[in-house]
Amino acid sequence: MAILSAINGILLISADNKKNSPYKSSSSPLLQSKFFGNPLIKTLPELPSIGRKSVPSAGPRNEVEQDSKEEVGKQPASLSLDDVNPVGLGRKSRQVFDEVWRKFSELGQLSRTPRNDEDYESVLVGGPMCDFTIPGAADTTVLVVGVTSRVGRILVRKLMLRGYKVKALVRKDDPETLELLPRSVKIVVGDVGEPSTVKTAVEGCNKVIYCATARSNITGDLNRVNHLGVYNLSKAFQDYNHKLAQMRAGRSSKSKLLIAKFNRPEALEGWEVQQGTYFTDLVSSNYDGGMDAKFEFTETGNAVFSGYVFTRGGYVELAKKLSLPLGLTLDRYEGLLFSIGGDGKGYIVILEAGPSGDTSQSKLYFARFTTRVGFGRFRIPFSAFRPVKSEDPPLDPFLVHTLRVRFEPRKQKSTVSAKQAVQDTSSFKMILEYIKALPSGQETDFVLVSCTGSGIEPSTREKVLKAKQAGEKTLRISGLGYTIIRPGPLLVVIPTYKS
Numbered sequence: 001m002a003i004l005s006a007i008n009g010i011l012l013i014s015a016d017n018k019k020n021s022p023y024k025s026s027s028s029p030l031l032q033s034k035f036f037g038n039p040l041i042k043t044l045p046e047l048p049s050i051g052r053k054s055v056p057s058a059g060p061r062n063e064v065e066q067d068s069k070e071e072v073g074k075q076p077a078s079l080s081l082d083d084v085n086p087v088g089l090g091r092k093s094r095q096v097f098d099e100v101w102r103k104f105s106e107l108g109q110l111s112r113t114p115r116n117d118e119d120y121e122s123v124l125v126g127g128p129m130c131d132f133t134i135p136g137a138a139d140t141t142v143l144v145v146g147v148t149s150r151v152g153r154i155l156v157r158k159l160m161l162r163g164y165k166v167k168a169l170v171r172k173d174d175p176e177t178l179e180l181l182p183r184s185v186k187i188v189v190g191d192v193g194e195p196s197t198v199k200t201a202v203e204g205c206n207k208v209i210y211c212a213t214a215r216s217n218i219t220g221d222l223n224r225v226n227h228l229g230v231y232n233l234s235k236a237f238q239d240y241n242h243k244l245a246q247m248r249a250g251r252s253s254k255s256k257l258l259i260a261k262f263n264r265p266e267a268l269e270g271w272e273v274q275q276g277t278y279f280t281d282l283v284s285s286n287y288d289g290g291m292d293a294k295f296e297f298t299e300t301g302n303a304v305f306s307g308y309v310f311t312r313g314g315y316v317e318l319a320k321k322l323s324l325p326l327g328l329t330l331d332r333y334e335g336l337l338f339s340i341g342g343d344g345k346g347y348i349v350i351l352e353a354g355p356s357g358d359t360s361q362s363k364l365y366f367a368r369f370t371t372r373v374g375f376g377r378f379r380i381p382f383s384a385f386r387p388v389k390s391e392d393p394p395l396d397p398f399l400v401h402t403l404r405v406r407f408e409p410r411k412q413k414s415t416v417s418a419k420q421a422v423q424d425t426s427s428f429k430m431i432l433e434y435i436k437a438l439p440s441g442q443e444t445d446f447v448l449v450s451c452t453g454s455g456i457e458p459s460t461r462e463k464v465l466k467a468k469q470a471g472e473k474t475l476r477i478s479g480l481g482y483t484i485i486r487p488g489p490l491l492v493v494i495p496t497y498k499s
Helices: 002-011 059-070 086-106 117-124 128-132 150-161 175-179 195-202 219-247 458-476
Strands: 141-145 165-170 186-189 207-210 257-261 272-277 291-297 303-309 314-321 333-342 346-353 363-370 374-381 400-407 427-439 446-449 482-485
Touching: 141 150, 141 195, 150 165, 165 195, 186 195, 195 219, 207 219, 219 446, 219 458, 272 291, 291 314, 303 314, 303 400, 363 374, 374 427, 400 427, 446 458, 458 482
Parallel strands: 141 165, 141 207, 165 186, 207 446, 446 482
Antiparallel strands: 257 427, 272 314, 291 303, 303 427, 314 400, 333 374, 333 427, 346 363, 346 400
16 A cells, blocks of 8 residues: 555645646556556546547536636646646656565565466555564664575575565675575675674674584584684674674663672672571481581682582572662563583572562572583573462562572582592582673574484584584573574475465
């Protein structure tokens, strides 16, 4: 309907054009034009032809025309095609057709041509294709890496069908590559193994979809595409978001809220080490080794939380009452991000929520996570927290006022270490780098298309999976909001209009 309204609007020209327009024409091509065999205008009123006298076709119609001539000067002249400037009309019609063609170009190439005019009309005006459009997609630019792969070609057309702007990173822009992509896709030539070209590709992008595949099964090529490529692209995208945040006075929709950063001794102020037990065992308490913990800033510049728990049912925890910047609350965020140097042990994050003035009404919510040896980042969404008491309501992040990190020896798994046969489950050591709140959003920032290994030749499956898993690990610790997809083998089907 928008296209028809635009064409009808061209004909609604002020009657003043009759005095100023010396142009006449013998026919109006707009009224006779057809787009794909379908008339663009079906309900326009019958008007006399341009440049020649009107022939009476009916008695009442002729009488109306005569009355109009007699009352010239007494009332405004009625609008007819004689009043239309054919030069301006042709210019407007070309603009309308150019806009129609541009809209069709953005949709990419159709799989199959509809068979009748009704199908064309449904495509032009509110047809099935328009139903796929997502609100706000026109303002979102998606960078797709690996557009020449089978998954990439499908993704590009699906994104454009839903109204997104698509930007493609390709190794070379030869004619064979360009023929695989719709003309409205913005092409950027580069290599995922080169950080400089990747930085140029992410500029102006809101989302990234990585579905690139290695050209060969050589180990170096697999690592360059599946591991190094993910690292370069995630780092460049994160740096670009930080650059935008600095331009917006340090705040953006992707900015994380810094809760604690343990980079100096003063950062440990307000954190308290607490001990407790779930139950009291009077018999075993006479023989256990007790428990102890400490939180200190070492000479190497690390904030270390360490200790041991030999008491049955005992635990130690690190707690602090949160002090957020004025006007910010955790309900604007979707979870917590911990940067931790772990020891392979499991820990519990406990949030205390309730009125800050009356802690007796506070509720406790917990979520478990397991560290790995070495540094890593761990995401814990607020939806993962469960109430300690089953009758308590779900967590409301707006009411959170205290954060605790707890260690308890129970439910710890004994792991075999290279230095010792069995790792002690009663002692722990954790290095804290920072704690942040993750911004909320309806969509993820980075989508990585990985694989499950099915459909790959057994001789190369192990190498491919090793490189893919390395790329997944890189994305997990990048700090970006991510989604990892591991599709199975694709089925070859005959393309149809609906597919």
